[in-house]
Amino acid sequence: MRRVRILVFVGVCALLVTGCGAANSIVNPKGSEAKSIAGIWWVAFGLATFVYVVVSGLIIYAITRGHRKGARTSGLRENSFIWVGGVIVPVLILAVIAVLTVQTTASLRAASPDELHIDVTGKLWWWGVRYPASGIVTANELHLPAGQPVDIHLTSDNVVHSFWVPQLAGKEDVIPGQPNDLRFTAKTVGTYIGECAEFCGLQHAHMGFRVVVQTPADFGRWVARRQIAPSEPVSDEAAKGATIFDAQACAGCHTIRGTSANGKVGPDLTDFGSRPTIGAGALENNQQNLEKWIRDAPAIKPGTAMPSFRSLSEGDIAAITAYLESLK
Amino acid sequence: MAIHTKVNEQLEHELEEKWTDEPGIPGFFNTVDHKRIGIRYIYTAFIFFFAAGAIALVMRVQLAQPNSHVLSPQTYNEFFTMHGTTMIFLFNTPVLAGFGNYLIPLMIGSRDMAFPRLNAFSYWVFVLSGILLYSSFVIGHAPDGGWFAYVPLTNTPYSSGINIDFWGIAVVFVGISTTVGAINFIVTIFKLRAPGMTLNRMPIYVWSMLVFSLMAIFAVPAVTVAASLLELDRLFGTSFYHVAGGGSVLLYQHLFWFWGHPEVYILFIPATGMISMIIPVFSRHRLAGYIWVATALVAVAFISFGVWVHHMFATGVPALALSFFSAVSLIITIPSGVQFFAWIGTMWKGVVQFRTAMLFAIGFLLIFLLGGITGVMVAILPFDWQVTDSYFVVAHFHYVLNGAVVFPLFGAIYYWLPKMTGKMLSERLGKISFWTMFVGFNVAFFPMHILGFLGMPRRVYTYDAGLGWDGLNLVVTIASFVFGLGALLTLFNFLWSQRHGESAPPDPWRADTLEWATTSPPPEYNFAKIPVVTSRDPLWDEQPLRVAEPGPEPLSALTATGALEKTMPVTEGMDAKPQATLGIPEPSYLPFVAALGVGGLFVGLLVKAALIGVIGVGVGALAVVWWLWRTDEDLR
Amino acid sequence: MSQATLPVTTAPRDRGYSTAWWGMVVLITTEAMIFLALLSAYFFIRASVPRWPIGGLPEPELHRSVIFTVILLASSIPIVWMEVALKRGNMRQVKGTLLLAFLMGAAFLGNTAYDYTHMDFGWRVNAYSSLFWGIIGLHALHVLVGLLMSATVQVKVWLGKVSPERHTTPEVFALYWHFVDGVWIFVFTSLILSPHFGR
Ligand code: HEA
């Protein structure tokens, strides 16, 4: 019995350790809020282990006591036992936790004067992203300067979503009729996985995004690059693709800045070529996948508002692909 | 002595005659016997348990590997919605009501519930609402909005099919059953306790069902309102939750969780009540700290109405309010701690017998300890921001629901089924079942904590490889099957025992409470003579049990308790002095007809057929009027 | 064998309220929670919008409402009377008071129906109208059920099925009626009165 428990305990610890090292883990924090929360977690974990070990030890002692050799009737005083174990010790432990909770909460999500504002909109099922100061519009991808506080302003005109980047901060729901703000500071350069955490329908599983945390200098360059409209198509093929994109329904749903495409139904594609994924994390962004996507998006992401374009010829699709991939 | 025996035989004979339930199909539809109804409740609820469990296993197959296509996204969403909804509404709540129905009159030394016909009614409503909900599968449009069906996703235009209507209507429908059942329990417990069973001599299980019922009375209206307003929006075009019309999305969440949180304790408290019965019997020691435990139950009930916002920590409610709800959520652990140490103390002072029921109780302790601790963790506001809506929460609530509720229920099966069916279950098979379930459970649900840490959100129908989720999910799936197998073993054990099991003596466990004072299974009138209670553990303290005997005046004590008639004693609410006797109604079809009427109303709403609805209301109203008509006749 | 000495055999018995009456008490509690939930919803939404009523809908009519409120509340008086008369066995008074209360309740319901047909907005307009008519409608439904119960009780009285010894149905009905009246005080104050004061 005891041996089993020890084995289980060791196994659990091993699992936890692997959990910590892994990317995308909340105990591998790279942002201010995630760091504080991981701090709380370790305290809570310590206390929890203590409580679990002590109390399960008591249980095991209690169930075996009567079977021990020479066991006599126990002199345990029931009232004191309950007082101490059920009230006094828990109150002390909970008091520690409560103080920690209140302190940490107070230090989190506070507005700061030099914060960078970003508008994030939850769509079905992708994320619209806008930087009000610089007018940059993109989708499914956020760029953040390391070390600068950000204010992510969350809105939705459809259903409830939840914005979550485990390594940077906790969740904040995206609620129709009630804009919310998530404030934190990204600390370490890198690319982090984000996802929608509130069930929002058929493709809730594919409503991911990426957060690219850059040095302030890199971030500045990114902003500068994004403010110039994309250059003219670089190749003939891409030029052909641009024409088809305009002529087809694409332009009615998607915006590409500097062109006549200004649809608002789907994600802005102005910088599509630089995005790591297609369809909010449904596919990796490469030429082949993009062709697949354009040909039949609903097959890849059932329920998406983007229609299939099986009527387009292979050549046309290749051309559009070349065009979109060139938008960087 | 001799005279008494003669009185007994004669009495039993007379009672037998007064009590004959009709056999066969008519008896099936018109019985109002709390024992038959209770057993039926339990069987029906377990059918739903196995159905929802099977659904979960299919979900687990889909999640075993990344990017798999066992289920389409739509089917997956329907499955987890039906899994959660069934488990909460059609398994957990009714199964507790079933045990309560069966056990409470026996434990308090009565002969039936206060309103036997209402009792039958609440069973029929439960069954019909279950059939209504599951007919959605038949037509291929099962609800797909999750068990809490958040708006606007579940509202028009985002869910315009009939799917969500099944959910909304079934929730209101089954709520009627819960409410009616709760009314019945409350009045039964307050008014029908055997003479001498003062409040502080009531078995803890009865306390727990009293708390269960009181909580239901106060909480269920909130979910009824939440779901009704949703259905009004959906069916009649009102604007309660439509942001464009000034409605509010968070209103729904508040209403839902104002019920939803108390609900999880509604499910949990009777389970602890069962544990408080099982542990003392198999520790051969009185429950330590009876008053503590009873007080803790009542305290949990109160506090649990002040924590609902902890399910909404990430909704942007102002931080000050959130901190308050976080703190109250921490406080609610204290009554649980009290109960916990009362149980440990009991085992400590006694000598534990490792019968199957007790193994389930010990398993419960180890599992609930962990589930409770993760509950405390998610009550830490900032920590919850990280893990809410992730598999960490899924792990928490399976540790408490599947662990801290299902394990006691299985313990209860091993403990009380012999009383109900008169057959002993196999201990050997029971122990194998326990260990399979215990190991399967922990291996299945522990890794979910880690999945949550690794960022796996709940309610995703699939996930990509390479996030560190693959292996863990596979382990979870395999172990879920192990757990399911363990549960099937108990099912098998039950079926086996009905044919081959030893017949059960009246008191196989040498237990302390009144249900063990009568035969297994008990006669229709439960007790030929009404017990008179002078202690908390009557069967331990008084051998033989004290009963109302013919007094100095001829048969006066028997008459006073109504023991000679098809009646039961009504006692004063607090100190249980006999007050009057209450007649027990004859079998009746009215409950079934009334339930059909209510069902008609809801089916009419569902298929938007006014006529069916009107007929339903008409039938229901007629049945109720008829019922009222006869009320006075039944009172003696 | 030990023998139980039952206090009942000697002490005079106070039969207390019937179990049905207690059942009604609990039912009323849960019904009250329904109204509490709805009124909370009303104030929750009211607090979340800038103007009340939303969308320039008219404020609720006051004069007639007050008159019929008084009528409804006053209808509890004949019911109390009925309970006393029943104890005394005065069945004529029982019949009279039941009928009077019935008519008062019916008048109130008639006024609600009049309002609904004469207020020029239904419950689909916006959240305000949904809440207003939703809550008023639910209360009206309760009055209707009360009237049905009253009718049943009256028939029973006329058929001689009610007597000072058999009084469960009228007793339970009376309780329900008082509840329907009582809850109207809250509905009236919140929905009809309060919009006239402040936002
Ligand atoms: C049986 C049901 C049950 C029970 C008993 C509990 C018990 C508790 N739950 Fe749980 N909970 C659920 C069912 C239950 N829960 C469900 C179904 C959900 C999810 C719903 C959904 O989203 O679908 C949920 C979700 C949930 C949340 C929201 C998470 C989220 O969605 O983000 C929170 C947050 O505070 C919470 C807290 C708690 C707490 C503090 C307890 C406490 O009562 C636990 C107290 C017990 C102990 C702590 C163990 C014994 C105590 C001791 C031995 C004393 C010493 C201990 C210490 C000092 C720590 N629960």
Ligand code: HEA
């Ligand atoms: C009492 C409550 C209860 C119980 C007992 C269970 C039991 C189980 N649950 Fe459940 N679960 C919930 C309540 C419960 N669950 C709730 C409320 C949700 C939230 C839903 C939502 O998000 O809306 C949830 C969600 C949920 C999820 C998350 C889905 C998601 O977010 O995407 C998962 C995933 O693994 C899961 C798995 C399981 C498993 C494997 C079991 C196992 O214990 C099941 C074991 C299997 C059996 C016991 C059946 C054995 C039967 C057979 C092998 C077939 C034979 C058939 C016959 C004999 C007829 N559950």
Ligand code: CUA
């Ligand atoms: Cu958006 Cu889930």
Ligand SMILES: [Cu+2]
């Ligand atoms: Cu809760």
